[in-house]
Amino acid sequence: MGGKPVPKEAVLVVNAHSRKGRELLREAKEKLEAAGIRLSAVYPVRKPKDLIPTMRKAVASGTPMVIVGGGDGSLSCTVDDVVDRDCVFALLPLGTANSFARTLGIPLDLDGAIETIATGRRRRIDLGVLDGDYFANCAAIGLSPLIGEGIPHKLKKYLGRVGYLVWATWCLVRFRPFKLTIDDGRETYSLWATEVRLANGGFHGGVELVETAEVDNGEIVAQVVMGRSKARLIWDWFAKYWKLPTREATTQEFWGERLRIDTKPRMKISIDGEVLAKTPATVAVAHKAIEVVVPQEQEAAG
Structure with missing residues (x-):
């Protein structure tokens, strides 16, 4: 298979505040080195505010690859620093939902993820951009930010997805439902909604909700759960989780390289699980923005 090989030298950055990070740091280091990855530095990050400065320090060191261990929020906030840089991004999924890893087909267990880094291949993928902030997988408006903003850390840590x-x-x-406006640059659409998923990848909350989203097609997808019924929103998650034949009946999708999103009332926006923005906002795609490590058996992207 063509293309450059995955580097055998890396810096390891682990969010030790994540659900599994603290427990698995030493094991991850030992297994990466046993798999032939030379770690020039290892950074356990115990305070969330230190994660981005640590990532910048790692990339600035000139390392050919940074391995980031953590949940979706940790991965999303660190991808910014490898955009358009000659530095490969590899991930150890140590969070609760691990949606980005699921989108890329990366095993969720530590051994499988390390095997991917040691034997996998590079893949250049898109990122989403929300008002200048890059994100890896999915931003959301509606119930998801309400959940992500206030979930007690201990509930998330000890009960995981059940929590x-x-x-x-x-x-x-x-x-409460809200009034949504989407402008794709050609037409403006207005409708009632209970949730909006701004998807670069298919998974959100650990569930494949936006099956049409691709991480390398140069477009962003806005999937809207239509109407004012909260029961319909519950059904949408249920139907998509179980992949029922009628799972697309509750949603409408809008595609584009750039979409302007507004709501009444103003709504908070979660970015890969972290509440970081509010409407109105512009979401766009950064085409082929970073290189990631994926399993070797995946078909090469077109």
Whole structure:
């Protein structure tokens, strides 16, 4: 197979505040080195505010690859620093949902993820951009930011995806539908919605919700759960989780390289699980922005 090989030298950056990060740091280091990856530096990051400066330090060192261990939020906030840089991005999925890893077909267990880094190949992919902030997988408006903003850390840490479900049920009681406007540069659409998924990849919350999204097609997808019914939103998640034949009946999709999003009332936007923005906002695609490591058996992107 053509293309440059995956580097055998890297810096390891692990969010030790993530659900599995602290427990798996030493094991990850030992197994990466045993797999033939020479680690020039290892950074356990225990405070979330230190993650981005640590990533910048790693990239500035000139390392050919940075391996980031953490959840979707950790991965998303660190991809900015490898955009258009000669530095490969590799990931160890140590979070709860691990949507970015699922999108790329990377095994969710530590051994499988390390084997991918040691034996995989490079793949150049798109990133989403929300008002200048890059994101790896999916931004969301609606119930998802409400869940992501307030979920107790201990509930998330000890119960994982079950904890998300418990908290989501509580948030659903307080949630209200909203009026959505989408401008794709050619036409403006207005509709009632309970959730909007701005997808670069197919997975959100660990579930494949946007099956049409691709990480290398040069477009972003806005998938809208239509209407004002909270029951319809629950059904949408249920139908997509179980891949029922009618799973697309509750949603409408809008495609483009750039979309302008507005809501009434103003809504918070979560970016790969972290609440970082509000409407109105512009979402766009950064085509072929970074190189990641994926399993060797994946078909090469066109």
